Amino acid sequence: MRQLQESLRVSTRGRGLYEVTDDLRRIVAAAGVDVGQCTVFCRHTSASLVIQENADPSAARDLLAWLERIAPDGDRAYTHTAEGPDDMPSHLRAAVTRSAETIPVRSGALVLGTWQGLFLAEHRLAPHTRELVVHVIGQ
Numbered sequence: 001m002r003q004l005q006e007s008l009r010v011s012t013r014g015r016g017l018y019e020v021t022d023d024l025r026r027i028v029a030a031a032g033v034d035v036g037q038c039t040v041f042c043r044h045t046s047a048s049l050v051i052q053e054n055a056d057p058s059a060a061r062d063l064l065a066w067l068e069r070i071a072p073d074g075d076r077a078y079t080h081t082a083e084g085p086d087d088m089p090s091h092l093r094a095a096v097t098r099s100a101e102t103i104p105v106r107s108g109a110l111v112l113g114t115w116q117g118l119f120l121a122e123h124r125l126a127p128h129t130r131e132l133v134v135h136v137i138g139q
Helices: 021-031 057-070 087-095
Strands: 002-011 016-019 035-042 047-053 100-106 116-122 129-138
Touching (some): 016 057, 021 035, 021 129, 035 047, 047 057, 047 087, 047 100, 057 087, 116 129
Antiparallel strands (some): 002 129, 016 116, 035 100, 047 116
16 A cells, blocks of 8 residues: 655635646656545635536636625624635635545546546635645555
C-alpha cells in the first residue's frame, strides 16, 4: 500500500471558483498508485470544494449566482458579521457545498467524468491563500 499526503496552497483573487484538477493530477502521479483514491480536504470554513463542469464557464457563473441567491451578502438577519457583510454568507455557502471530496484513482489517474473538474470555491470577497490537504492511497 502506498500513501502520499501533500498540502496544496491556492491563492485566490476573491470570490469565485478556482480549478485545482491539474494540481491533483500531478500529486496522484507523484504518489505512484495504480488503483486507489484521492481525498482532498479544505481546511477553511469560508471556502469549500465542488466537483463541477469545467468546459463551459457559464456553469461556474450560474453556480455562483445561485449561491448568492441562497446566501446573500449583508442580510440583516445575520448576527455573525465580525469580518464584514460577506462573513456569514461565506460560512453558509461552505455549508451547502463540501469540505472534502474523494475521487477514485484507476490506472494511475483520477477517475473524473469528461467535463468534471475539482474546484476550490472561495466564498469571501477578498483574496486569500487557502490550504487543501491531498491524501492519495492505493497500490
